[in-house]
Amino acid sequence: MPNACKLAAGNWKMNGLRADLLEARALARAFPSPGCGILLCPPATLIAGMAEALRGSALMVGGQDCHARESGAHTGDISARMLADAGARHVILGHSERRADHGESSAEVAAKAHAAHGAGLVAIICLGETEAERDAGRTLDVVLGQLQDSLPQGAGAANTVIAYEPVWAIGTGRTPTRDQIAEVHDALRDAVPDKAMSLLYGGSVKPGNAAEIFAIANVDGALVGGASLKASDFGAIITALDAA
């Protein structure tokens, strides 16, 4: 079975001004030839500037969302082709903050992922249960249901990455136990149509817990929010992934 690629992906969410590109430059200097993929997903306003700042480095740039259509009357939205044109290689889709704040369904996520693939982007599709769903014993039902409904036709390891992000662990400082992460990642590995798809864990990954998380089978990397904003913190997480 081919190995999945290791990936450390940073989600800057709605954080970052042009001055913060120095963090991306510092990271590029620290990892001239990393043993894993390194991706930064800044807000849309910084994608082109970050791609320019990282030109010639090993680091990649991605978006945080895209529209399912290529162009048209969709004020405020950005198409996958526009992201690619700005220098993005990946796009995060179906993050729980978008599912909650913008009512995005898995069917919409699948349509966006289809558009991303059409533009040559790798879609990072986010899945995860709420605390109430976990407490009700529905974690695997929810996550595997989201997987089935969010994956477009033609999804494979070359164009799709899966990020398991329990909603209750995002930005809270709480992380699941090793066994809880392993249970979901093992089930995802069984369920994905291409066994070489990278499976990322996301939710309060920090320099202090990264090595332990990366030691879990079927965890191929992380989607990191708060700890990706500073090159020193994200660099420590990348070093842990490199070593795993």
Ligand code: PEP
């Ligand atoms: C995220 O935004 O995808 C995330 C995992 O955030 P944090 O690392 O801050 O929990």
